[in-house]
Amino acid sequence: MKLWAGRFQKETDTLVNDFNSSIGFDARLYRQDIAGSIAHAQMLGKQGIIEEHEAEKIVEGLKAILADIEDDKVEFSLDNEDIHMNIEALLTQRIGDAGKRLHTGRSRNDQVAVDTRLYVKQEIPTIIKAILNLEEVLVKKAKDNLDTVMPGYTHLQRAQPTTFAHYMMAYANMFKRDVTRLEDCLQRLDECPLGAGALATSTYPLDRFATAQALGFAKPTDNSMDSVSDRDYAIELLSDLSILMMHLSRFSEEIVLWCSWEFKYVDLDDAYSTGSSIMPQKKNPDVAELVRGKTGRVYGSLVTLLTMMKSLPLAYNKDMQEDKEALFDAVDTVELCLPVFAAMVDTLTVRPKNMAKAAAGGFINATDCADYLTKKGLPFREAYMIVGRLVNLCIKTGDTLDTLTLKDFRAISSLFDEDVYDALALKTCVNERKVYGGPSKDSVQTQIKLIEEFVDGHRV
Numbered sequence: 001m002k003l004w005a006g007r008f009q010k011e012t013d014t015l016v017n018d019f020n021s022s023i024g025f026d027a028r029l030y031r032q033d034i035a036g037s038i039a040h041a042q043m044l045g046k047q048g049i050i051e052e053h054e055a056e057k058i059v060e061g062l063k064a065i066l067a068d069i070e071d072d073k074v075e076f077s078l079d080n081e082d083i084h085m086n087i088e089a090l091l092t093q094r095i096g097d098a099g100k101r102l103h104t105g106r107s108r109n110d111q112v113a114v115d116t117r118l119y120v121k122q123e124i125p126t127i128i129k130a131i132l133n134l135e136e137v138l139v140k141k142a143k144d145n146l147d148t149v150m151p152g153y154t155h156l157q158r159a160q161p162t163t164f165a166h167y168m169m170a171y172a173n174m175f176k177r178d179v180t181r182l183e184d185c186l187q188r189l190d191e192c193p194l195g196a197g198a199l200a201t202s203t204y205p206l207d208r209f210a211t212a213q214a215l216g217f218a219k220p221t222d223n224s225m226d227s228v229s230d231r232d233y234a235i236e237l238l239s240d241l242s243i244l245m246m247h248l249s250r251f252s253e254e255i256v257l258w259c260s261w262e263f264k265y266v267d268l269d270d271a272y273s274t275g276s277s278i279m280p281q282k283k284n285p286d287v288a289e290l291v292r293g294k295t296g297r298v299y300g301s302l303v304t305l306l307t308m309m310k311s312l313p314l315a316y317n318k319d320m321q322e323d324k325e326a327l328f329d330a331v332d333t334v335e336l337c338l339p340v341f342a343a344m345v346d347t348l349t350v351r352p353k354n355m356a357k358a359a360a361g362g363f364i365n366a367t368d369c370a371d372y373l374t375k376k377g378l379p380f381r382e383a384y385m386i387v388g389r390l391v392n393l394c395i396k397t398g399d400t401l402d403t404l405t406l407k408d409f410r411a412i413s414s415l416f417d418e419d420v421y422d423a424l425a426l427k428t429c430v431n432e433r434k435v436y437g438g439p440s441k442d443s444v445q446t447q448i449k450l451i452e453e454f455v456d457g458h459r460v
């Protein structure tokens with residue numbers, strides 16, 4: 001018989017029973033649900049709402065159920081709808097009448113809200129840890145490649161010289177923001193909805209401060225209607241995870257390009273690539289492609305929740321049960337992607353010669369050539385025009401700027417001297433960019449230090 005069967009005269013249709021049930025996916029909240037129930041029962045006992053000895057019996061019963069679930073000895077039932085009713089039914093089966101007192105002053109509406117908040121609270125540090133591990137890989141790659149000159153691109157056209165280290169630190173900064181966004185989300189969600197009841201608390205003297213503290217929250221939520229109808233914390237997490245996946249996806253895209261024969265800037269380790277069933281020569285970047293592909297799932301979860309919430313009147317509505325699969329799938333996806341992505345980057349081999357060759361071929365020192373003339377007194381716009389003409393000449397003759405003779409240079413501007421070759425050397429072009437945040441060795445070392453300090457300071 002259903003826990004709520006009292007006012008009904010008919011059995012629930014089996015179709016409705018299956019349709020309504022969430023135990024198939026919310027069973028994974030059993031730990032959070034039991035923790036919430038223990039805190040609630042202890043508070044009920046302390047407040048004299050139920051007898052202390054009954055509270056103790058409930059707590060013991062819940063602990064035994066937890067142990068049995070962990071030992072795989074419990075089978076949940078579809079008839080009990082969700083994890084909350086399953087555990088309550090098991091408790092009553094096991095300890096009798098005392099079990100029936102657990103739900104005093106409580107509703108599944110505040111119960112599910114506390115469970116999902118506890119779940120998000122638990123998962124954020126796991127995700128942060130995985131991002132910090134990736135940051136360490138990026139730092140390592142950067143340290144090994146401070147002098148690895150490569151082209152930087154705009155519009156995917158070779159633009160200006162940079163280094164692989166500078167490139168790695170660009171991504172490190174994105175992931176740093178991802179960590180701080182997640183920490184921010186964690187801080188804002190740190191309020192306990194338990195005690196909000198169905199929507200309007202209770203006539204019992206519930207001590208919401210005590211349950212909040214027992215469950216490790218900073219404080220109880222301030223409005224009971226908001227408490228049971230709020231899923232902002234899940235939406236915030238999914239937004240943060242969507243941005244994180246967008247970063248991983250951009251990085252994946254670069255890796256896919258870089259390991260193509262057209263670029264050959266990197267080689268993926270054999271253990272992190274896959275072959276083709278028909279083309280014997282193939283070595284495919286499946287890990288990067290899958291991370292790029294899975295980004296869509298996480299965006300999908302975010303849109304699911306935003307859409308599910310957008311027209312809901314206060315307070316709880318059953319639509320909200322739909323939050324869980326989307327939330328779990330996004331968290332699982334991110335937790336799956338981060339370690340394998342970090343290992344793929346960690347094990348890839350950089351090809352500095354190919355990067356240097358590409359850097360030498362694309363006129364990426366053209367801005368430096370213009371700057372050379374500007375430093376000799378020419379206004380930048382005029383210098384820019386002169387270098388444009390030089391590039392045009394090179395394209396016709398098959399030269400690069402540094403293979404032109406001094407005569408060629410001087411035919412276009414008498415300001416050119418022998419020292420132009422030094423100014424055009426790619427190493428010079430990179431290392432003269434000493435501006436804060438730039439690609440010079442010193443600047444990148446500062447960037448590495450900042451990321452290292454960040455990682456050390458944010459390990460939990």
Ligand code: ARG
Binds near residue numbers: 321
């Ligand atoms: N399984 C439900 C959910 O996930 C729990 C809350 C049910 N509350 C209710 N009044 N039907 O949202």
